[in-house]
Amino acid sequence: MSASHDPVAGTGSIVEYLAALESSRKFGPQVVCHRVFPATAQRLAAADPALSPATLELLRTRGIDRLYTHQAEAIGHLLAGNHVVVATPTASGKSMIFNLPVLDGIGAGSGDHALYLYPLKALAQDQLRVVEDLAGQLRVGPADSGGEIAAIYDGDSSSYQRRRIRDHLPPILMTNPDMLHLSILPYHGNWSTLFKGLRYVVIDEIHTYRGVFGSHMAWVIRRLKRIAENYGAAPRFVLLSATIGNAGAFARQLIDAEVEAVSVSGAPQAEKHFLFLNPWDNAATIASQLLEAALKRGLRTIVYTKSRRMTELIHLWTAPRLGPLQGKLSSYRAGFLPEERREIEQRLNCGSLLGVVSTSALELGIDIGDLDLCILVGYPGSIMASWQRGGRVGRQQRTSAIIMIAQEDALDQHFMRQPEDFFSRAPESAVVNPLNESILHRHLHCAAAELPLAAAEPLLQNPDVTAAVDALVRSATLLQDADGRFWHASRKYPQRHVNLRGGGLQLALINCDSGEIFGEVDSGRALKECHPGAVYIHRATSWLVEDLDLVAREVTCRRQTPPYYTRPISGKETEILQVLDQKTAFGCRVSFGRLKVTEKVTGYQRLNNATRRVIATMPLDLPEQIIETEGLWLEIAEDLQRRLETRQLHFMGAIHALEHAMISLFPLLVLCDRNDIGGISCPRHPQTPWAAVFIYDGHDGGIGLAAEAYRNIDELLTQTERTIRLCSCDNGCPSCVHSPKCGSGNRPIDKGACRALLEMILAGNQLQASVKSLAAPEARAGDEPVAAENVGAVGRSSGERLGIGALPRHYGVFDLETIRSAAEVGGWNRCERMGISVAVVWDSVLGECVTYLEHEIDGLVEHLFALDLVVGFNSRRFDYRVLNGYSPRDFSRLPTLDLLEEVSNHLGYRLSLDRLAEHTLGEKKSADGLQALKWYREGRIDLIAQYCRKDVEITRDLLHFALEKGYLLFQNKAAKTVRLPLALEKIIGAESAKGDQGQISG
Known part of the structure; x- marks a missing residue:
């Protein structure tokens, strides 16, 4: 549909655009909620923080007579020698909180150094411009670093630039966790000037350091602290975040120290509109139409999607309808080459791009200029991410709008039916698990390679850490010295074998006709999205995958536009390795423990682009993926199965639907993406007495998500029953029990049977006599014991002759x-x-x-x-x-x-x-x-x-x-x-x- 034939099209402000949208006969009835957040006034600090007169004068010259209350409070904590975390909305002036004290100390000639850590390279580029501007006005810049106040040390820096930065170290070093992990900590002797004078460590966007990445980051920080202490430094940490529910506790986990939390913003906010739109048509189609209309009105717009594929499709559908504006729209996502991303960011910032369709890659605080409209294609998975993405619009006190277009997803429909639940919810808590066994072991090896581990150091006073050290000694990863006081690494640079992002090896996407590399994909994603025969979309171009070579790390593709898209088919098995805890929820036994999950992509389906019907199923022979992780499992007693089958309800369809519905509502309890969670439903599992539904962390070692859900299993079951009961479909749909990620194509699924099962569970009608208190799962014949209980320091069991x-x-x-x-x-x-x-x-x-x-x-x-x-x-x-x-x-x-x-x-x-x-x-x-x-x-x-x-x-x-x-x-x-x-x-x-x-x- 052309926007010129729709009332939304035209010219004018964002308010006029929204009025046209709601008055449209087509779009108006689809708007189920319109909430207006009025502008809020600023709140200023009563007094200036204890900064130097020169720094305070700098603020006056910039028209700042008083700092916002949260800025002054946080700076006060820093100047008092405390660590601080600031969790306030986007565009609330957080960069002033660390830049002012850092530049103040540098201006005093103290020889201080600061380390700024950013999760994305583009964020460091933004902050460099800010720091250079402030330093220029303060006239700060030491001669021994060539007058530079700051430098960026990352993967895009040339070898010459890196050497020059080391030799002439500026007061502020900007980098990312990966470079700190790979290039600075292992070679700390080359950075002795930095570590000796390290006074501040700034960690921006800490809400991104959750899950696997965050668990790695927690250990990178612990290693950083060890090395700083070795050089006599005790830096203060400044942590900054979008609004999260547990800023203080999360920051303490991340840096392993007490932190002062500042979470009430004093910054003003412009009027903001938030609309929920439950589409009659496909969400991506509606998003394309709204984007077209907004761009033709001259509204600077960002569209966020939940997948790389959808990002490309919306760009592909919209651009041809824009006429002369076609070149002012771009897609943006992970997998683009670095130079492609930098070009898009610069064009957005300078205004030559009017619109962008992005995955979460543009969620963070990269300066992309002033935007008017944010379109969310589907609920982003968390309240925090919704506001973080919406915070990219409405800067400079301009009225802005966020439109969330629901998909056929249980969470999306949950909020469409209950919008007040969305607006009343506090931001979620971030989860990190530094004691993840796999991550803990790897970083202890790295730490020992940087400085031998000492028995007396604080790090080794944690019993989980000492147990890990013992295990690493038994495996010869760590080598204890002769007198037993120190542990040394068995390898010189183990850091090279630790990927902080947890995404696996990167594979190059290669045009088989030209030999040109046009993108990249991680190995785990490649098995599902880049197998032979898969249709892959990159920057609005369709590619047909011809070959996947995991050894050579190459995916060869040919540019084609087939009339179908592809979806992988996979199978999974799970094995219970150890039961860590058990309890009862509504009469069901629920367990939490360690699991081994084996997944194999066995084939793929071709689905017609227009009808979305399956037109062919093709077999594949790809390697298995095996992880050991943490999970919970809900056991469904035999009595419940008999009662369902007596009513002629499909038992396997019931538990399969229950698995899907529970996973889809997981993000209501804990900050995560549903792709971080996996599940398996078993009508008869060899290690449980009855049927079981397993839900587990989809990352090796576990990241604490299933543990949080286990603690709140009653709420998860209650919300699952409510979602299924309130869904208006007859036989199940993506709004309740269907999953777009299901390896078996959502077969079998029985919504009615699932609802009946949940009603029985919530009524607590399982036969209590059937629930046996088992200390460990039943082992199969020939299995190894689930847990070795009596193992000594060097692996000797108590029954052996010693x-x-x-x-x-x-x-x-x-x-x-x-x-x-x-x-x-x-x-x-x-x-x-x-x-x-x-x-x-x-x-x-x-x-x-x-x-x-x-x-x-x-x-x-x-x-x-x-x-x-x-x-x-x-x-x-x-x-x-x-x-x-x-x-x-x-x-x-x-x-x-x-x-x-x-x-x-x-x-x-x-x-x-x-x-x-x-x-x-x-x-x-x-x-x-x-x-x-x-x-x-x-x-x-x-x-x-x-x-x-x-x-x-x-x-x-x-x-x-x-x-x-x-x-x-x-x-x-x-x-x-x-x-x-x-x-x-x-x-x-x-x-x-x-x-x-x-x-x-x-």
């Missing part, structure tokens, strides 16, 4: 020397040709060594097979293969403890016997293999026997040391003597048992 007592009565330590070298026989793969000059066995019963020469090898073999355990160093891969040249016996049947094999399994690389002996026992080998070969040629068998006997005694002593202490010592690449933990008792037990079985069967 220390030297773990050894059998009759064991031997064995080594041999050869006649020929590997080079002489044609390589190490021909060990059986190398011959034996001398072999030595230390026998535990005899208490002494027995020496065998080449003509006595039969006696050696019999001796070895008479032992309950043979201990060696590289015996499996070398000694036994040499023996194969003399005997047909199967040496793989020997009960064997190969110390080199255990060292290699633990560390991931091999250590020499000499290296272990030197640092563990203070001894060195008497010779080496080359010397032994030389002695053989000289006929000095006595010297070879003496050398071999010494090696056997060293191996024996290392074995005894490891059993008594639980570790061996070696020197790592950083020349630190560290511990190599070895829990040998379990291996000894298993091998000895193998020897017993061999004797019985023989």
